[in-house]
Amino acid sequence: MNNINNTLAGLELAQIGWVVPDIHAAVKFLGTALGIAGFPPPEHFRARDLGMTYYGNSVAGEWLTTQTYNGGAFIELIQPVSGQSMFHDYLARYPDGGTQHIAFRLPVSEFDRVTTDLRKQGYVTISEVDHPIARMAFFDTYQTLGVVTEIMGITPEGWAAVEQMQQSR
Secondary structure (H helix, E strand, O other): OOOHHHHHHOOEEEEEEEEOOOHHHHHHHHHHHOOOOOOOOOEEEEHHHHOOEEOOEEOOOEEEEEEEEEOOEEEEEEEEEEOOOHHHHHHHHOOOOEEEEEEEEEEHHHHHHHHHHHHHOOOOEEEEEEOOOEEEEEEOOHHHHOOEEEEEEEOHHHHHHHHHHHHHO
16 A cells, blocks of 8 residues: 555645735735745635535635746645635634645546545545646645645646646746
């Protein structure tokens, strides 16, 4: 049986996800203090519009998000707005915010193999999304890694979107 180190070893780091109490303040700080620019205006997302599950159930979670590409990985900022989601849980536990998830990407054809392997190792799926550009599964790896692990199975349309986002930076 694989362990999480073996499962993640061949995957590409794609994104660092920060959950923050004020997305505008975070964008300003990252741009001013750290020189990380290129964040588009935050967009409002609803879990139900994305078909995003939370422990297998549909919930009415809403949040603002924005991301930019910076030196090999995307930086995503998420501000919970209302309802319930893993982002709301994180901010409730850590009111000042912080790094909530690390995302790894691979072709969508490998998604089931990797996510099945993580489930066999006992990692619980917190949320899942089946989107035209990617299938995503968020695993509770807090005890092992200190953060949630997101596995992104990128579709052919998704690779084009990733390339476009990288070039827009």
